Structure formats: structure tokens, C-alpha cells
């Protein structure tokens with residue numbers, strides 16, 4: 035492979051312009067220097083020249099000076115209801131190739147309710163739900179308590195705590211009002227899924243007709259699905275058995291990550307099938323991680339898809355599942371780059 039100029043586009047925590055009324059977990063989605071340094075190293079080890087750039091408004095100028103062959107995009111975006119789509123939109127406008135999903139898939143992935151509507155339309159299992167924009171809308175009588183409330187378009191466990199589990203309408207009204215006010219966006223209320231929690235990382239793309247998979251790392255459909263990881267939250271039960279951002283990054287006991295998950299082959303196949311179907315339904319590209327929980331009926335339900343899964347070299351879920359399978363961080367990062375290069379005919 036020839037040496038390429040790869041612009042690494044990110045949003046560092048320290049550069050986020052926070053409004054004075056930002057919630058305490060407002061920075062949870064953004065990246066650390068540690069992640070950026072690890073990505074630079076990995077891409078350089080792949081034989082490329084790397085130009086790290088902050089993905090803020092300065093990007094419009096810096097990217098045109100940098101003249102990259104391709105961008106490795108991990109930008110969360112600083113504001114707005116489709117913040118993860120902003121850098122892809124700019125790159126589309128400039129005609130510059132980039133890794134990962136495009137505008138619509140990132141927007142759907144960020145907006146959990148919209149993704150659920152797409153999945154429901156495709157016949158994929160996801161918990162029944164209702165979106166509250168104002169907070170005083172009549173509660174859909176078909177929803178059964180306990181319910182669960184979260185911000186409709188955040189990630190990394192933002193706005194989630196033991197108070198997210200709602201046992202009655204009074205708790206629902208209080209939490210929904212708090213979510214709308216604190217995160218300045220609609221609240222998503224869905225049926226509480228009481229079962230085991232899994233996350234499934236995958237790489238790949240739907241192959242065009244007649245096309246061969248990029249390598250034997252990928253299956254005949256063009257995907258490499260990592261073994262599902264179970265997030266066993268019993269050691270952090272004071273957080274309500276939920277995968278909150280605090281539990282993920284700060285809790286010294288932490289959840290137990292079981293990878294591969296100790297599950298029957300049948301459930302493993304079903305989790306992998308659902309992850310690929312969820313990915314294809316929203317039109318994701320190259321990489322994603324799909325969060326799934328078992329419902330009271332013991333069946334898996336799609337919670338959300340992350341089209342920009344965290345790539346911290348030490349604790350991000352997709353990095354852990356890759357490592358458990360013997361895929362190094364360096365390989366994971368370069369597989370993502372190579373998938374994008376192939377899509378653009380640059381490989």
C-alpha cells in the first residue's frame with residue numbers, strides 16, 4: 035500500500051466550548067489526547083503520514099491546507115442535533131474521502147428514537163417507546179412499567195443513572211422533565227429491558243453485487259463481527275445495573291467485561307445477526323458497535339448503534355472485543371482505514 039496523507043480529525047475534550055449551563059457529563063463523548071496519540075501511532079505504523087486536526091470551525095481552512103488523501107474521522111461535533119454529521123457534511127462538500135459512516139447514518143445513530151423507527155420498520159426487535167418533546171404529552175397507554183428514560187441523542191451513558199428506571203407515571207414525569215431541561219433535547223422513554231447486556235462490534239460493508247470481501251478476515255457478506263461482549267454490571271449494582279459513563283470510565287470495580295460472552299451458540303448467532311441487520315438498516319459504513327439487552331421474554335432487543343464507537347486504546351469496548359480475539363489496536367484502526375480506502379477505490 036502506498037504511503038497516504040491521512041488527516042486524523044477529532045474533538046478533544048479540552049477544546050469543547052461548553053455553555054455555562056452544560057450538564058456535568060457534557061464532555062463524556064469527546065476524546066482524550068491519549069486516544070489521539072494512539073490513533074496517530076497506529077496509522078503511522080500502517081505506513082501513513084498523519085496530520086492531526088481539531089474538527090471545529092477551523093477545519094474548513096486547515097483541511098484545505100492539509101490536502102489529505104483521506105480523513106480518519108472520529109469527530110463528535112460540538113453542538114446541534116446532528117453534531118456527528120457535521121464533519122462528514124463538510125468533507126462531502128469538499129469532496130474529501132473519510133472513514134466511517136456518512137451524514138444520514140451518523141444522524142440516525144445519534145438520534146436513538148429515529149434509529150429505532152428504522153429498525154421497527156425493518157422488522158427488527160427494539161423495545162416499544164415514546165418520545166417526549168415537551169414532557170407533558172399523554173403517556174402512551176400501551177407502554178408497560180417499568181420504563182427507562184434517556185436523552186434521545188447523546189451517548190456514553192450521558193443522563194443515565196438509577197433514576198432512569200421508572201416505576202410509575204410520577205417518576206416518569208420528573209425524570210423526563212429533568213432530561214429535557216438538562217440536555218435541551220427530547221427524552222426517549224422505552225420499556226425497561228431487565229436482562230443481560232451485550233455489545234457487538236463489527237467491521238465491514240455491504241458488498242456490491244459480485245464483489246469479493248476485502249480479505250478472508252471478512253465473511254462472504256463483507257463483515258467481520260467480533261464475538262459479542264457481555265457487560266456484567268452486577269459489580270456496580272449501586273448504579274442500578276446500568277452502563278453509565280461513570281461506571282464505564284471511573285468506577286474502580288467497574289463492570290466485568292466477558293468477552294467472548296458466555297452464551298449459547300444460538301444466542302451468539304442471533305446477536306451477530308442483529309448487529310449486522312441494525313448496521314445495514316441505518317446504512318452505516320466501515321465500523322460500528324451495537325448495544326443489545328435481553329428483555330423479560332429472554333430475547334435480544336436493539337438499544338442503540340454507535341457509528342462512532344470510542345477508540346480509546348485502553349477501555350473502549352470495540353478495542354476490548356478486538357483484543358480478545360487477538361486483533362491488535364493497530365490492526366483494528368488500519369482495518370477501518372482500509373475499508374474506507376476500498377470504498378473510495380483508493381486501496
Ligand SMILES: Nc1ncnc2c1ncn2[C@@H]1O[C@H](COP(=O)(O)OP(=O)(O)O)[C@@H](O)[C@H]1O
Nearest residue numbers: 182189190191192225226227276277325337338
Ligand atoms: N431500555 C433499556 N432497558 C434497560 N437498560 C437500558 C435501556 N436503555 C439503556 N439502558 C442502559 O443504559 C445504558 C446506556 O444506554 P444506551 O442506549 O446504550 O445509550 P448510550 O450508551 O449512548 O448512553 C445501556 O448500556 C444500558 O445499561
Ligand SMILES: [Mg+2]
Nearest residue numbers: 190191325338
Ligand atoms: Mg450504549
